[in-house]
Amino acid sequence: MYLQYTYSLITMEFSPQRLSEGAGGVSCLHELTLVQGIIDSVAETAAERGGRVQSVKIGVGELAQFDVRLVRKLLQDLKKGTPLEGARVTVETEKSKVRCLGCGRRWDFRELSGPITVDEREMMHFLPELLNSCAKCPACSKSYFEIDEGRSVRIVEVVLDA
Amino acid sequence: MIDRRLAKVRRVLLVMSGKGGVGKSVVSASLSGIMAKSGLRVGLMDADIYGPSSALLFGAHGLPAEGESGLVPPDRGGVKVMSVDLFAAGRPIPLAGSGANEILLELLALTDWGELDCLVVDMPPATGDIMMTLTSLRSGDVGALVVTMTDRLSTTVAHRVLELLKGGDVATIGILGNMVRYSAGKGGKGEQGPRGLASEFGVPLLGNLPFDPDVSRAVDRGEMGMLLKSKFARDLQKALGGYVASLSLRNAGSRP
Secondary structure, X not given: OOEEEEXXXXXXXXXEEEHHHOOOOEEOHHXXXXXXXXXXXXXXXXHHHOOEEEEEEEEEEHHHOOOHHHHHHHHHHHOOOOOOOOOEEEEEEXXXXXXXXXXXXXXXXXXXOOOOOHHHHHHHHHOHHHHHHHOOOOOOOOOOEEEEEOOOEEEEEEEEEO | OHHHHHOOEXXXXXXXXXOOOOOHHHHHHHHHHHHHHOOOOEEEEEOOOOOOOHHHHHOOOOOOEEEOOEEEOOEEOOXXXXXXXXXXXXXXXXXXXXXXXXXXXXXXXXXXXXXXXXXXXXXXOOOOHHHHHHOOOOOOXXXXXXXXXXXXXXXXXXXXXXXXXXXXXXXXXEEEEXXXXXXXXXXXXXXXXXXXXXXXXXXXXXXXXXXXXXXXXXXXXXXXXXXXXXXXXXXXXXXXXXXXXXXXXXXXXXXX
């Protein structure tokens, strides 16, 4: 039986729960998968290069709509017993930067004129690039734009000691 | 992360042509179904991000379930199907720049296929980022099946794809002629289209599958079972029988 992290929308708190006990909040398995992937990747890099992990910087793109506190909490819990255990881990939100290829306007997620539905938010939670499927440029109303920054979770920097 | 995801996948088969409309998606879906019916553990990755069709062919819809180790592709008749359309749900996908490739990478990184004997990949038309990404996979055994019609337009594009594959890490398992109209006469590259390509590149011609109107009837009805009972599927099974058997043989010794 494994633990599932749940995120309570009411208390805004995170807690691990056994699946058999039923989830009391929103499933965070996607975040869990990504955070575990980050830890595995950093550990792999450290093993390949033979250094001790001093610090790791993680960027959380706002388009994927993760809660930064949740990512921090998961990293804090899951890094135990891994090469990241003693490392300083910082997590920061990365604002979205979108560039319209039609009119040249640069805009971000918060400037959208039309509403994004719950279904569309959920879709972008997994595949942020699908912003193109549900949004239009606030200046020219075309869906012909490119996301330059702020997509999903990424490793910005890993510092290893020599 | 993608390498780790594919570590438990024995073989990856890229079904490609370079050109649209030659039947890659139906071949990919049918071949996946044939493999599953043979008792193989099979996944179908829809890499045609702009024009996804695998989910539609298998009647799969709705966001994939979130599992302990990633997204769980829906299982349709023993085939695990992953497609961007499970997320986009019929919406247009007007991606610019690297968007399609980013989505492909995300799907590969997030999907928990589990252990597979074969991951069939329905490739998009063209020889852009996605083809370059998938032909550069570092996971072990990646092969390509090149599908083409007999006409000069199709064989000319298939020729380009074969040229790109030549000497690379991806082995071309063969050429498959599809929707062949035997009365059409001479093909493009070489006298008989697919045969000429096979001869020129020194790869097997696995078959020339005739046009079968039952395929479009089955697709229109959304009945994968009907598709798998068609003459087309029987011909495909015959053409790819050796490849499927090689997966079965390889699998026989490793299963508990």
